[in-house]
Amino acid sequence: xxxxxxxxxxxxFRCMLRRSLPLLLFAYLGLLIILSQLDAVTDWGLLRQRxxxxxxxxxxxxSTVLIALWALACSAGLRRIWQSREHRWLLRQPVSAMExxxxxxxxxxxxxxxxxxxxxxxTPGSAGGATHGLAVLALSAGLMVVLALRQWLLGLAxxxxxxxxxQAGLPGSLALLAAxxxxxxxxxxxxxxxxxxxxxxxxxxxxxxxxxxxxxxxDLLLAVRARALVGTVxxxxxxxxxxxxxxxxxxxxxxxxLLAATVLLAISVWPAYExxxxxxxxxxxxxxxxxxxxxxxxxxxxxxxGTALCLTIPGLLLLLMVSAGALGVTGSLHLLAATVCLAxxxxxxxxxxxxxxxxxxxxxxxxxxxxxxxxxxALNPWSALAATLLFLGAGRVTMKQVTYG
Amino acid sequence: MAELLLEQAxxxxxxxxxxxxxxxxxxxVVLLAGENGSGKTTLLRCCAGExxxxxxxxxxxxxNPHRSHLARRHVALVPSxxxxxxxxxxxxxxxxxxxxxxxxxWDGQSMLEALGLPExxxxxxxxxxxxxxxxxxxxxxxxxxILLLDETFAHLxxxxxxxxxxxxxxxxxxxxxxxxxxxEPPFDxxxxxxxxxxxP
Numbered sequence: 001x002x003x004x005x006x007x008x009x010x011x012x013f014r015c016m017l018r019r020s021l022p023l024l025l026f027a028y029l030g031l032l033i034i035l036s037q038l039d040a041v042t043d044w045g046l047l048r049q050r051x052x053x054x055x056x057x058x059x060x061x062x063s064t065v066l067i068a069l070w071a072l073a074c075s076a077g078l079r080r081i082w083q084s085r086e087h088r089w090l091l092r093q094p095v096s097a098m099e100x101x102x103x104x105x106x107x108x109x110x111x112x113x114x115x116x117x118x119x120x121x122x123t124p125g126s127a128g129g130a131t132h133g134l135a136v137l138a139l140s141a142g143l144m145v146v147l148a149l150r151q152w153l154l155g156l157a158x159x160x161x162x163x164x165x166x167q168a169g170l171p172g173s174l175a176l177l178a179a180x181x182x183x184x185x186x187x188x189x190x191x192x193x194x195x196x197x198x199x200x201x202x203x204x205x206x207x208x209x210x211x212x213x214x215x216x217x218x219d220l221l222l223a224v225r226a227r228a229l230v231g232t233v234x235x236x237x238x239x240x241x242x243x244x245x246x247x248x249x250x251x252x253x254x255x256x257x258l259l260a261a262t263v264l265l266a267i268s269v270w271p272a273y274e275x276x277x278x279x280x281x282x283x284x285x286x287x288x289x290x291x292x293x294x295x296x297x298x299x300x301x302x303x304x305x306g307t308a309l310c311l312t313i314p315g316l317l318l319l320l321m322v323s324a325g326a327l328g329v330t331g332s333l334h335l336l337a338a339t340v341c342l343a344x345x346x347x348x349x350x351x352x353x354x355x356x357x358x359x360x361x362x363x364x365x366x367x368x369x370x371x372x373x374x375x376x377x378a379l380n381p382w383s384a385l386a387a388t389l390l391f392l393g394a395g396r397v398t399m400k401q402v403t404y405g
Numbered sequence: 406m407a408e409l410l411l412e413q414a415x416x417x418x419x420x421x422x423x424x425x426x427x428x429x430x431x432x433x434v435v436l437l438a439g440e441n442g443s444g445k446t447t448l449l450r451c452c453a454g455e456x457x458x459x460x461x462x463x464x465x466x467x468x469n470p471h472r473s474h475l476a477r478r479h480v481a482l483v484p485s486x487x488x489x490x491x492x493x494x495x496x497x498x499x500x501x502x503x504x505x506x507x508x509x510x511w512d513g514q515s516m517l518e519a520l521g522l523p524e525x526x527x528x529x530x531x532x533x534x535x536x537x538x539x540x541x542x543x544x545x546x547x548x549x550x551i552l553l554l555d556e557t558f559a560h561l562x563x564x565x566x567x568x569x570x571x572x573x574x575x576x577x578x579x580x581x582x583x584x585x586x587x588x589e590p591p592f593d594x595x596x597x598x599x600x601x602x603x604x605p
Contacts, residue, residue, distance in 0.1 A: 207500050207509055214504025218493070225492040290488065292453035292470075294477040294506055 013103045016081055021110050023077035029238055030073065031114060033245075044121070051122045059122055060166030067115060067140055068159055074111035075147035081107065098181055101188030105141040108148075115140045135165045135173040138180055142187055149194045154187075211295050215303035216310070223311060236315035239268035244322040261323045262374040268319050269342065269370060301351070301399040305392075308347035309340070316342045327374060337384035338377040344391040345373045351398040406431050407479040407550035409452065409581055413461035415603070416444055416451045422459055422603045423448065430596060431550075434577045437585040439600040445585040446485060448600055449553045452583070453482040465551065478506055480551040481544035485559070485585075487536035489543065491529035495522045499542045506547030516542055519568075534560050541569075552576060554584040558591060566591050 051059055095103075119136055123129040143158040165173050208214035243264055295303070316339045320329060329338050349369070377384045408431040415425050423444040428435070439445050451458050454470030454477045463469070468476035489498050495517070503511040517524060520538045528536060537560040544552060554573075558566050570592040573582050577595070584592065 208504030209509050211505050211507055214501045214509075217504070218490070218501050221497065222490055222492050291455040292450065292477060292480070292482050294474045296474040299474070 013107060016103075016107045017110070019081055020078055020107050023080055024074055024111055025077075026238065027070070027073040027077055027111070031070075033238070033242065048121050052124060056167060060163050063118065063122060063136075063166055064159055064163045066118060067136075067143070067162060068155075070111070070114055071140060071143045071147055071155075074108070075144050078108060078111070078144060078148040079150075081148070096185075097188035097192065098185040099188065100191055101142075101145075101184035101186070104145045104187070104191055105138070105184070108141045108144040111144055112137055112141060131170055131177065132165060132173040135176040136162055139165065139176065142183065145187060145191065149191060151190060151194070154190065211299050212302045212306065215295065215300070216306045219303065219307040220310060223307070233315065236268070236318065240318045240322050243268055243319065261327045262371050265319060265323050265327070265374050266370040268323075269316065269346070297399050298396075301395055304350055304399075305344065305347040305395060308350055309343045312343045312346050313339055327377065328379075329377065331381075334381045334384070337381040337388070338374075341373060341377055341384040341388045341391070342370070344388045344395075345370060348391045348395045348398065351395050355398055406579065407466045407581075409480075409551055409583075410462065410464045410467075411452075412464075414448075414451070414458045414463050415460040416447045416456075416458050417603075418447065424601055424603050425461055426598060426600065428596075428598055430581050432577065432579065432581055433595040434573055434593065435581070435583045436590055436594040436597045437583055437600060438587075438597055439585075441587065443600050443602055445600055446555055449482060449555050449583065449585060452551070453477070453480050453553055478547070479549055480553065481506075481546075481549040482553045483537070483540045483544045483555060483557050485556040487528075487533070487540055489528055489536070489539060491527070493528055494524070495526045495528065495531070495535075495539050495542070496524040498528065498539055499546050502543035503546035506549070508547030511547050513542055513546060516545060520565075534562060534565065537561065538565070549580070551581045551583070554582065556585055556587065558584075558586060 115137060116133070119133040123133050139158055139162045143155055143162070146154040146158060161176065165176055168175075208217045243261075317335070320327070320335055320338055320342070324330075324335060327338075329335055373387055376387045409428065411426050411428040413425040413427060415422050417423055421444070426448070437445050437448065447456075450456060451463055452465075452470065454473075457463075457469070457471040463471075465476040465479050470476040470480060493501070499513040499517065500509075503509055503513065520542055522535060522538055522542065526535065528539060531539065537557060541554075541557065558569065561569060573584065573592050576582050584590070584594070
């Protein structure tokens, strides 16, 4: 079946919409943690009554600040959609600026439910309230798009309009809705300009000293520029906060503390692994390390493990520090041994994923091994060292089987 | 200087194999001729160590380039389509290539200027011709003894083609340059190898 142009464009935006959901994971996780803390001390019905009776400018200001914070968190995630080179295709299509703006606002809709929740809290259930809510929702979606495009002045203008929509009541909301097509056209034009501009890249003049450092430098540069690490670091910090909250609330005590901490650590380590997987295995092994490169198998293994260690050790150290008590990790030597052991475990599984590329099915095995690893780590530093050596040996065997080219 | 030896070498992949080839060369320019799909790229990739020959021998100074990374240090390939990651800049690419070849002190600055490439140009924004020039710069990193150019002239403008022809003549004094080319070659060559598929 031959698809029409408009069909293709709408299919493209449906694809973008699906892609936006996982990018908002961090923002939603953060919101869930905040809400779970607030839920224990808040009566939401009472809060709604209070907000409805409070003075309008104060609630409007609070709304604007909260929407701005949420939009900032979401736009950081959504920004990665804009980095795709596929947009060059879109720029060539006969799509008007207004359609363009509308489509990008629809891509931002998965970020709107919390805004909707806030509107429910602060707006009375009437026809005027619904119009006001619709105007604020549309402006919030636009705000997320302009912030994701790093158009800070437009973002400030959108925030001012959100505040005005709160203050002006029904006439203001109606005027905003009437002006929406014009706003969408402007937004679409701005999005086109931003997508077609070429961004500068920071320079890097570090000279690698040998084949291993050259391969590591390349992978680390790709890692930093793929911008997969920002989300991974954020997820690791969030996981550490989650573990810390559990430990402090007495959630990890008693006989099952070790098992509980192990499972939680394994789940918390996942973001770090996921980030590495995105960075290292986006290309097939043959593309990552072409066979004609003058590297021996040992040098390739050292480069993969070196990159894994560089990228994961800070995050793993953080995770282990917060769960050290429950895991039975005592002393700085034990902590260091445990961190290196976990990093080597991740390095081994990066190699296994290469072995099974493109049918990567190492997820379950990875989690099981990670759980076993953390139990071994809990015994003493020497068991962690033994496990590290085991992983390195297994990595060497795996590397021999991976076909590069 | 390193010597490349092809002895009854048959290259290919499942469903395709070339006729046996013989060559022994250590210096000069060798033109690799053949029709589209005759196996020119496959042969160059086998010489660079990416894959072993299906039959016969391919050796660099007596070492199998597919097995020995030390043999691969003597040979560099300029692929017909760019393979360098888009996330890197031109300057980073040649520095990393020099490091990989075990020659971190190699200075590519003069060649960079001769090729007319900006140091900070991100490869994502480079044209096809600029990408091939960058591949050429990376291939030259560490001064390899054997240089394999796979249809390199195809992406270059006339001025760059003339410049490359002059360079090939200069390089041939101290290294082996094998150039695959379709049609009339715009450079001088000492030897020619014609590759053709095996007729079943």
